[in-house]
Amino acid sequence: MFFKKLVAAALLTGAGLAQAFAPQAGTWIVTSEMDGKPGRGFGIDVQNSTMVMQMYAYESSGQSTFYLAVGEVIDNKVTASLNKYNGGRYFGSGARSGTDAGSAGNVSIRFTSGTTGFIKFPNEGEIAISRFNFGYGAVAESLRGFWTLNSIGSEGLQSDLVELSRNLGATANGNGLMANAGETFGCEHQVRGSLAGNVLCAKINGSGQLLRTYVLIYSVNEGEGYSQASATSTQQSLQVRRITTPKGVGTGLFYKDAEQGSGPSALRQQIEHISRFGMTQ
Structure with a gap:
């Protein structure tokens, strides 16, 4: 396999595979949920070793919502609190600040390359994710x-x-x-x-x-x-x-x-x- 060869190259050259890539900034998706219909997804940006993830998802009532997670990437893995906010500025409103509405729990991600990985949301098992390539x-x-x-x-x-x-x-x-x-x-x-x-x-x-x-x-x-x-x-x-x-x-x-x-x-x-x-x- 391709990535096994990468591991072998990293070992032979003395360079750790953990330093071989960084997650690409952009829109990511749950790979199995990509069906061309509205769903959930998230934006990921990693700068230095800090990851910021903004996620759009839904409540059990069907209402759309968003979350924000910030965490440290160590050995291509990160675990962070998935925080929710409400009461912020809407289109046409004056100045308003959102307030913290609590955490849905922790989200854990392990990246397997710059464009692939696995994610575990609260109350869910681990599932594959990938950088969304639409262009x-x-x-x-x-x-x-x-x-x-x-x-x-x-x-x-x-x-x-x-x-x-x-x-x-x-x-x-x-x-x-x-x-x-x-x-x-x-x-x-x-x-x-x-x-x-x-x-x-x-x-x-x-x-x-x-x-x-x-x-x-x-x-x-x-x-x-x-x-x-x-x-x-x-x-x-x-x-x-x-x-x-x-x-x-x-x-x-x-x-x-x-x-x-x-x-x-x-x-x-x-x-x-x-x-x-x-x-x-």
Whole structure:
């Protein structure tokens, strides 16, 4: 499994897995409750080690309400009081302050990655949660734009900044290889094979030789996974960040991809070989 490989990489590099990710800020959902209908959800933001969670839910009467929980994240786990408030400002009102209406009990969360975890609400068993991704489907065009990929391990820090701009079509196990202008770096959602559900990226030189492989899971603008230079090299813990959207909206960073490669066939061959047979010497 992908995350078992992350654990192995962390142990070999001397870096604790607890430091490999931070929960992504944004809207989270109870995974099993995602049915397209109004329900409950929550916003999570972790700054330094402090988590703030704002939850919208319902009373037993059916009336909507919200809660606020603040707690310290330790070893990817947090337990905090789920507090309720009422009497605050409403649309069109003058200045009013809400008052504490007591606690519904404790909420406990254990994060298993930056986008997944498990939560236990008062009077409920533990259930799976995930970052809600409503803007990017698992399709080739979702990979278009500028990306940074930074991995750390026994090889030290390895970094790449790349603009994925060319759709080279699907490989054997993917649904559309998005590459840079020089066709020396490409990424693709894997929909079949042992890497199904992951994004597989490959970096090659101008002669078509494989330089580095990346396997990752991403949500919205951030991702995590591992990179590897060869079949015998240690996997490096990988952090990925989207710099621009597919429409070019981003931070204003500019990257000129001038290197010309050996054409799309070499990049396609590397992606297909890795997805079928894994890393080879």
